Amino acid sequence: MAQIFHRSTNTLSRVTIFGAVFIAGFVLWVIGGIVRSPYVTNQGIAREQPVPFSHQHHVAGLGIDCRYCHTSVEKSNFAGVPPTQTCMNCHAQIWTNADMLAPVRNSFSSNTPIRWERVHRLPDYVHFNHSIHVNKGVGCASCHGRIDRMNLTYQASPLTMEWCLDCHRAPEKYVRPRDQVFNMAYVASDQKTLGPQLVRAYNIQKLTSCSTCHY
């Protein structure tokens, strides 16, 4: 009986068998790359908003503190998106006729809220609390990046669980003094000595139990 397969298939099969590990590794590497990519995480994607609000202008340009608008960031899980009233505090006086601000004025006069596009979105089974992070010395910029340089807001970090755990496992790598939390431009001079000191001073715990976030 004639051979069904040509002799060259021997090589092919050997390559396949020995290469299986590498092929599987490659596939996993590709999948790993995809799930960490902005395609999945939405990292770095700016959202179009009903009003093209610029953090760069308001924070860097005008020097408004984060907490002027995000009032509940020190008290609640939710940092708070400002009510239209907050916009109108200033915009009743300045740029009162700007076209760009028409949705704000409409919202205020018709008592209908502005529907902002959510930029940072966690799944429903993850519970994140802003207030405890801010109170324990995690800077706004540590997660949100240089908001003061963003024209349209985008998500600066991947918000993957791996990324969360990086800090939860070793908070000393990222914590900063409480009075620098809202300072966008803060850079630690010597995080290696300061970090552990702050961890002790603020009694920061390494919370990695599942129920810290998932419940």
Next chain:
Amino acid sequence: MSDNKTTLDFREFRERIGDIRGKEYWRSLEELSRGADFEELMQDEFPRQAAPLANGVHRRDFMKLMSASIALAGAAACTPPSGKPEKIVPYVKQPEDLIPGKPLFFATAMPLGGYTTGVLAESHMGRPTKIEGNPDHPSSLGGTDAYMQASILGLYDPDRSQVVRTFGETRTWSDFIGALQPVLKEAAVNGAGLRILTQTVTSPTLGAALRALVAQYPGMQWHQWEPVSGDNKREGLRSAFGGYVNAVYHFDKASVVVSLDSDFMSDGAGHVRYSRDFASRRRVRHDTKSMNRLYAIESSPTSSGSIADHRLSVRPSQIEGCARAIAAGVGLGAAGAIAENASWIAALVRDLQRNQGAAIVVAGDDQPPVVHAIAMAINQAIGAIGTTITITDSPEVEPVNQLESLRRLVTDMNAGSVKALIMLGGNPIFDAPADFNFAAAFDKVPFRAHLSPYYDETSMLSHWHIPETHYLETWGDGRGHDGTVTIQQPLIAPLYNGRAAIEVLATLAGGMDQSPYDAVRSHWMTNGANETLWRKWLNDGVVTNSALPARTASASTSIPAPVAPKQSGGFELRITHDPNIYDGRFANNAWLQELPKPQTKITWENVLLLSPKSANAIGFGDAERDDLFNEKHTLQADLSFRGRTLRVPVWVVPGMPENVATIHFGYGRKHGGKVASEISEKNPGGVDIYPIRFSDGLTGGAGAQITLVRSAGTYPIGCTQEHQSINPKDVGGDRGIIRSGTFDEYQRNPHAILGEEHEAAAEKDESFYPAFEYKGHAWAMVIDTSVCTGCNGCVIACQAENNISVVGKEEVVREREMHWLRIDRYYRGAPENPEVYHQPVPCMQCENAPCEPVCPVEATSHSSEGLNDMTYNRCVGTRYCSNNCPYKVRRFNFFHYADYDTEAMKPMRNPDVTVRTRGVMEKCTYCVQRINAAKIEAEKDGPQGRRVRDGEVTTACQQACPSEAITFGDMNDPSSRVASLKKEPANYALLEDLNTRPRTTYLGAIRNPNPEIRG
């Protein structure tokens, strides 16, 4: 009845009980009656998992669907997971004091049967999500019952009526006002034609409006009717005190309590408070010197009777005789001819006399007025009036005999003298006494308007139906059990265009549309309020010092002579309201429908309760044993009462008196929501008992009028007692799941009630590995089984807090109910009148949790604080964990039980807890969302943060419990209550010999029997 059928007797049960070693606890007749096959059932974690699909999918279709699903699931994996973009919608003008993401609590009040109980409603940015008791309100003291907890579902219920209707056609509120004008014009001339029908009213504002209306339209009559009748109590107290008065009991001052068929801890005004007061004298700790004692004389098992120290099971008609015998014992009236139980009653009487001024005799609402009068006479004789019982004026605006009030209305309707009938709430077409023929009389009224939360039986026959607001949607007020007034403030604007009774009355008065807020506020502003006081009242949830003052009254001690002796022989029928859906008004509340009933553990329907012997007497013999003592289905009987026959499922209950049949009314709704009405068509579930509820037999009847005949066929039933049960071999003395003892034993040797096994098990705590050191918090729970009445408040509280789904009757029958917390019921002793023990079983949070090592994906793991975490998003649904859990506390979501689609249900859910999807295991987490919230607040307190203080975290079940049976806290904090309870001699863990080291432990049930009574 032939002799060969009498084997369905207690003899064999007794033999079986004899086999069980130790203290002889058993859970159900099924367990007693069955041998090997029952055990086999126990071994199966999911006995019904191989059940065929309900809608009969063919194998080929199934394969096709599955392969398509897998292919599509693969395709779905290629889309970005972020899904639909979400919006953030901030306020335009943010309310003061509101911090987005943090709940606010508002004091308001829930009315039931006319009386209100103060509550604190949790509001998440304007959405009420949870009800807690108001610690400042005397009827609550912070506790809640199942009705209060479930009322949040009632608020969002999408089946609530949403529009004004005329015989089904949509109309507007102004159409109604227009149609009302000719009626009012006529009423101004002839007021007698205008009638208003309400339920019991304690609301001062509503009462004032009704009185004003009576004055405005001379001759107008105001009728009241409430199917869960308070008439017996009203009339009984009237004959004792010479007028309509109210009795407020102080169970915290009573050392001896006698209940005459009264379920004072789960029924009637103030029962939450009474439960707490009673429990305050019943908690036994190592240094406790005294304990109260409860004698229950009752005709059906009740929650209160289930924790009694002595329970006498008698026929309903015999209660009066018992009351007379007690009265005779304390020197009132002639000694009755009660031969049976004479020594029992004599001992009870001696106990009462020893405790002059520290005892209470309380009569049940289903007992005739004479029993209430006798009870009050006894109370007078033993010095209870003025000490343990306060007599006040009635909190009701117009206390009347409601049956007579309704009878007058029906007579006048039949006579044609009623021109217009305005019904504020209630559902008389469904619930009026059968012999009144209410529907026929109703038809003769030319103008009928019905204010009702649902488009129900009465609405359908009325000219006008107006949707009624929920108590969380409108302003109002009402009085509690002691007369304390609470201003009921709304948490949310009416969701479904509802109107309040106050608004309807305002239009009847011909005034302009008056908002309920204006009505309530102006009433109180002219009755002693000012701006400061008004704000204080709203904030506190009580009107300061509004409890009715005590009257110096004494009860008449002359005992009325007994009327003709009760006929004996034959069956006695007892009809009473349902413990879950009340008079039927909560029939559309799926949480209450699926709640296992406190004593029978039956869900979704009513059944006829019989004792085993009585079941035998109507022909259920030995051959039917497997059907009758089976917790999946049961047999049926035809119940005839005065010529009307109903087919009802039969349920055999230990502790029922002989020849008594008890059935609950409220089921069998034809209209008024999908849950209420479709249940009976599809399943079928629930029988309407009102057709056999007659005006001279509202609580049943006796004698030859009743016949009970067995009928053919079996009937599926969702009884949860044997679901997710701990293996029966573990019950009883073997491994001590329930441990109990008497107060005397406890005082002699507090460790004795735990038994020798406990000592042995404690020593067995060993491991190859060094124990994990819990350095921070160590959360733990202790449940005191001495005070648990099995009232179910905790079960619904858990359901509301943790977004637990309802599964429906069919799924309950398949053992798939989702309650994270179940209350197991255990019996001890002979089935004629066993002792009952309730054991709430949440997750034990084992330190050596058997569920954790078997999870292939680490979806369940241990937290550093000792919680047995369940990570829903990791779970792939192997169910190994549940299989390996010895306590059976894990619940698997087989189908997509959570309703993701109904818009109305979305705002109801607790935003701090994930809404779980199908294919995911879920379980009690000790309310970890509350723990985390408290920890975060503590950590933010000061530069270093601080530890969570004892009492800062309460679990939902703990907070709801009326009798404070549940204690939760940090075991590592030596000053915490839970740490001190763990050191109590009666503290034990379930199945501790497994070395699971559960964090949830129990305090053994301690009863205080009278040493003079043996048995």
